[in-house]
Amino acid sequence: MRLHCVGPILLSVVSGSYAIAQTHFEHPYATSADSEAHIRNATDNLIFTSVASLLQQWPNTRFRNGHTIVKAAVPVGTVLYHARGDQHVPLIPEWTGFNVEHSYLLCPTPECWMLTLVVEKPLNVIYFDGSSAANSYLGHQDSQDVVIWGRVRRDKMMAEWERIEEICKWGRQYNLDGFIRMEPGFEVMLCDFTKKTKLISSIHIMGAESRHPATKEDVASAFYQRQSMRMSRSLGAQPSEPPKPPPRRRLPQPLPPNWVGPLRDHQSVSIEGIQAAWWNSFYPGEVRARIDYTRLVSFYDPGYTSLLTAREGIPRNRHRLLNISTDDLQLAMSHLHSDLTREDDNTSGIDWSALTRAVTDRYTDRLYSMKATLAVSNVEKSNATLVATTIRRQVMVMLTPYLLYGALPSLFDGQDGRNASWVQPIAFHCQTSLTSGIVNETLTRSERLIKSAIEGVLHRICTSLTEIWVDAFTVTAASDKRAAELINLWRDKLEELMRWLDWPMWDTCRPSCPEEMFCYISTWPWGMSWTEEDVDTIDMTPRCIDRTTGDLGEPHSHPHVY
Incomplete structure (x- = not known):
């Protein structure tokens, strides 16, 4: 159009x-x-x-509700990280991070094992843009929901195990090995750790201190509740069992003999996780995944007319897939099916x-x-x-x-x-x-x-x-x-x-931040409640944040660019 x-x-x-x-x-x-x-x-x-922002942290944090599903590949030699409570390679679908700082955010206690894997054969994946790994009622997971369940499922907001299993089950018909999503950083939902990846190391590392970070409790709970669900399943709990509420205090980690000094505090862990994610803020973004632009579905395609009507007069941060018609969803899924099954790779090469x-x-x-x-x-x-x-x-x-x-x-x-x-x-x-x-x-x-x-x-x-x-x-x-x-x-x-x-x-920090700080906008689950239902309550003003203390500077005084 x-x-x-x-x-x-x-x-x-x-x-x-x-x-x-x-x-x-x-x-x-x-x-x-x-x-x-x-x-x-x-x-x-x-x-x-959307296309110009794929696999870039800043725009996909700013435009949280992704509308793009696109084929991608993770090339040979890429290293992935998986934190868990034991040294064993998962036998079920699990999550990996491109950055070790991201995976370390979810290190369990009392023991933290960091598994490092290398890709031996290219991984066939699809990528959901936006903050698609953020558990939220605001629409971050809409595109996944309509692929899995044919409609947006509010009741599945924290159904992480069901989500990864259902997406992997759906992806088998297309020989997909996993799925890329983004929260603070980009993660690969890996369907089978025994195929196309090889364990390089599985080492018992020092976890962070057991105290909650000095932030809103629900911010900590978002990570801990989700990780509690993941860990309970990986350690043998049944998928039908409801997740246990997050502990008010994490279990203490036994210190090894002769250890001296404090462990890493949660403020440090959080800040370094955010900074690692911000390495991919803008172009070229996360280069450890290769986008296939010839196989892309955008829910902004004007052919999906029911969404045109639903979006009229609505700001982009409120764009949802709630009102997609049955006909438009079937059309989008047929486009996606055609993209993922097309064998002819004689494309333009552009x-x-x-x-x-x-x-x-x-x-x-x-x-x-x-x-x-x-x-x-x-x-x-x-x-x-x-x-x-x-x-x-x-x-x-x-x-x-x-x-x-x-x-x-x-x-x-x-x-x-x-x-x-x-x-x-x-x-x-x-x-x-x-x-x-x-x-x-x-x-x-x-x-x-x-x-x-x-x-x-x-x-x-x-x-x-x-x-x-x-x-x-x-x-x-x-x-x-x-x-x-x-x-x-x-x-x-x-x-x-x-x-x-x-x-x-x-929409960034102008003037730019001093060297001891970096530019920041609210990133799930920091700066927002994970149970928030009104997107306008989230302050998305770019601000400088101290690289060490995490202290936020004053909002930049310059008016919005338009």
């Missing part, structure tokens, strides 16, 4: 007089009949950001990750810088003509590869108003330069969806920039009053664009 943008363009004439003309920049595939509905329901931005990265590389910092230039406080400190001239230069930088020689406005022709058709070739080349050489017939369904999203995002960016360029072209000849009017128009247009794009790279 493409975005059709209709808006008034203020066209400057060379003489310095200005006439207002109603101009339509038509998307190549849009029609007047569907334009209004498309603007309301467009999902290009949602698909684009690196879609690099292509989305080319878009964000080119525009992320430049749009943010343009936003800063247009900030009211900055305009108040300068004369309007100077600010407008700066904007002209910034827009020209972004449009330079597409400023065709001779693509200029004609002299005023004496008619009432005039069109801005002279910028349409500029907009066209800006929108199509990255994808014009890609032939749809060579693409899978998933690739066509991604290509369409990239084109939709570029259409919106390039349309906005060329609309501003029409105004800015002769702004150096404008009066200070006229420049001020244009600045207000440009500010509104840019804010609308950035609000629609909603790229997570803009």
Whole structure:
């Protein structure tokens, strides 16, 4: 689905007089009949950001309710970690972490054994994006629920054993070895430890102190209750038995003879777990898994029309799969089935990750810088003509590869108003330069969806920039009053664009944190109650956190980017 943008363009004439003309920049595939509905329901931005954020910690923490299921592989030589209460390799499906710090978070007491495994043959897995390993009522597990049970199951929020067994059972028909999810970091739910992995070591290590961390008790309980469930099952409890409530104090670990000094405290364990997860904050993300973009299902696919209606007017942090229709779910599952059973690997070979990265590389910092230039406080400190001239230069930088020689406005022709058709070739080349050489017939369904999203995002960016360029072209000849009017128009247009794009790279700590701190947003189960039911109670303001003490700095005073 493409975005059709209709808006008034203020066209400057060379003489310095200005006439207002109603101009339509038509998307190549849009029609007047569907334009209004498309603007309301467009999902290009949602698909684009999801694809550009796969296996990256920060955006999948910010956009917790994942909407993507995609095939992936864990390559040979990858090391995985599994903490448990004994030295034995699990004989049932279990959890492993890419980072030992992540696995150590769940080290049981009184004994902690760390198993280290290496992948001997590539693991075939699927990846659920978002904070899909976070036990929550807020929708983090929706995509798993609809795959396993055909609907969102609130009653299965803590059913970890049932969840891993049901997903593994479902995955057998596709020869899947496991599943990747994310909580603080990325984990591999491994269905069979005896296939494709080899035990490197199983060592008895020192656990952390037995006291609860000095945080809300339910934060500690989230990990301990889940780990209690996992451990009780792995040690022989029946799956039908209800999990025992978490102990108010963990059992003390016997210290070895001649041990001196304290054990690691829980604050240290938590902070290091978060920091290890943050190694994969942004691109390229967790590289120990390889995404197959040709086999991807997005619940933002506009073909799933029941979800378009359910999302209308709803902010992204409240997007759920609760209202997916039976027909749309069957369609999504048929897409997933086709992706996972397709044997023909004669695909386009396009690196879609690099292509989305080319878009964000080119525009992320430049749009943010343009936003800063247009900030009211900055305009108040300068004369309007100077600010407008700066904007002209910034827009020209972004449009330079597409400023065709001779693509200029004609002299005023004496008619009432005039069109801005002279910028349409500029907009066209800006929108199509990255994808014009890609032939749809060579693409899978998933690739066509991604290509369409990239084109939709570029259409919106390039349309906005060329609309501003029409105004800015002769702004150096404008009066200070006229420049001020244009600045207000440009500010509104840019804010609308950035609000629609909603790229997570803009929502970080600015200015950046000092070296002794790192940037942090609430990460399950820290900074939120694991039984929370109102997402708006969770403070997602980026803040600097002390690497040693875990103390949070003050929320950054700069306003949100849009």
